[in-house]
Amino acid sequence: MPQLAHSAQTLLEKLDGFRVEIDPNRERADIVLQRPPYNIISMAQRDQLRLVFESLDENPDVRVVVLRAEGEHFSSGGDIKGFLEASPEHVSKLAWNIAAPARCSKPVVAANRGYCFGVGFEISLACDFRIATETSLYALPEQKLGQIPGSGGSARLQKMVGITRTKDIVMRSRRIPGKQACEWGVATECVPDAELEAATDRLVDELRAFSPIAQRTAKKLLNDTEDSTLAVAIELEGHCYSRLRSSDDFREGVEAFHAKRSPSFTGR
Structure with a gap:
C-alpha cells in the first residue's frame, strides 16, 4: 500500500526564521522568531507558522503557546520583495496563515518589544494576549508602500479600538507606543522592557492553572x-x-x- 505524503512534511523540514521550543514540564511551547535584528517574516515562514500552530494545537504536552522573538525587536514586518514575487494564490492565503493563533484552541500569548510592524503586528493581534513593553511600537505601515494591511490587521484592530483610531493608525501609518496600546485595549499589559520575560512567565503559569x-x-x-x-x-x-x-x-x-x-x- 503506498504511503500518503503531505506537503507539510516538506515545509517543516527546515524552519525559516524561527524555532520551536517545547517544555512538557511547564506545558508550554514557545515559537521564537530568530532573524535578528528585525525578525523579518518571509512568505515561506507564514506557511510554516500556520502549520506549527496547528501541530501545537494537537500536542497533549502543550497547554499554552507563546510567540516571542530574539533581540530588541519583535518584528519589523514582512519581506517586502517577497510580495512582488509571490503568486496571487499564495498571497490570497496570507490572512489565513496569520490567523492561525486565533484558530488554535489553546491560549496564545504574544510577547512584544521594540518594533511590532506590519505582519508582526497582525499575527500579534491574532493572539489572545499581547504583553507590550515601554519600548514597543505598534504600526501598520503599508500605506507607505502604496498598500493596505493584508493579513487581518485593519479588521482586527477596528474591532478592538473602533473606526476612528483604526483610520488614524492605518491611513497615517502611525506608530503606537506600548503604553498607549495598553490604554487603548490593544495590549493586555505594558511592562518595563527588562520585565517582559517575567511577565510572560507569570501569565503562562496563571493560564495553566485553569481548566x-x-x-x-x-x-x-x-x-x-x-x-x-x-x-x-x-x-x-x-x-x-x-x-x-x-x-x-x-x-x-x-x-x-x-x-x-x-x-x-x-x-x-
Missing part, C-alpha cells in the same frame, strides 16, 4: 460571538455553560472550592 476544557470553550465562544448579536451570544454562552456542567473539571472545581483546596484539572 483546559474551560479555557478552550471560553476562547471559541468569544471568537465565535464577536460579530453576533447580544441575543445570539447569550444563547451560545448558555449552551457552552450547559455542556461544561457535565465535565470532570467542573466537578473537580466545585469539590475543590468546598474543600478549600486548589483544583487539579485534567481537561476532561
Whole structure:
C-alpha cells in the first residue's frame, strides 16, 4: 500500500526564521522568531507558522503557546520583495496563515518589544494576549508602500479600538507606543522592557492553572460571538455553560472550592 505524503512534511523540514521550543514540564511551547535584528517574516515562514500552530494545537504536552522573538525587536514586518514575487494564490492565503493563533484552541500569548510592524503586528493581534513593553511600537505601515494591511490587521484592530483610531493608525501609518496600546485595549499589559520575560512567565503559569476544557470553550465562544448579536451570544454562552456542567473539571472545581483546596484539572 503506498504511503500518503503531505506537503507539510516538506515545509517543516527546515524552519525559516524561527524555532520551536517545547517544555512538557511547564506545558508550554514557545515559537521564537530568530532573524535578528528585525525578525523579518518571509512568505515561506507564514506557511510554516500556520502549520506549527496547528501541530501545537494537537500536542497533549502543550497547554499554552507563546510567540516571542530574539533581540530588541519583535518584528519589523514582512519581506517586502517577497510580495512582488509571490503568486496571487499564495498571497490570497496570507490572512489565513496569520490567523492561525486565533484558530488554535489553546491560549496564545504574544510577547512584544521594540518594533511590532506590519505582519508582526497582525499575527500579534491574532493572539489572545499581547504583553507590550515601554519600548514597543505598534504600526501598520503599508500605506507607505502604496498598500493596505493584508493579513487581518485593519479588521482586527477596528474591532478592538473602533473606526476612528483604526483610520488614524492605518491611513497615517502611525506608530503606537506600548503604553498607549495598553490604554487603548490593544495590549493586555505594558511592562518595563527588562520585565517582559517575567511577565510572560507569570501569565503562562496563571493560564495553566485553569481548566483546559474551560479555557478552550471560553476562547471559541468569544471568537465565535464577536460579530453576533447580544441575543445570539447569550444563547451560545448558555449552551457552552450547559455542556461544561457535565465535565470532570467542573466537578473537580466545585469539590475543590468546598474543600478549600486548589483544583487539579485534567481537561476532561
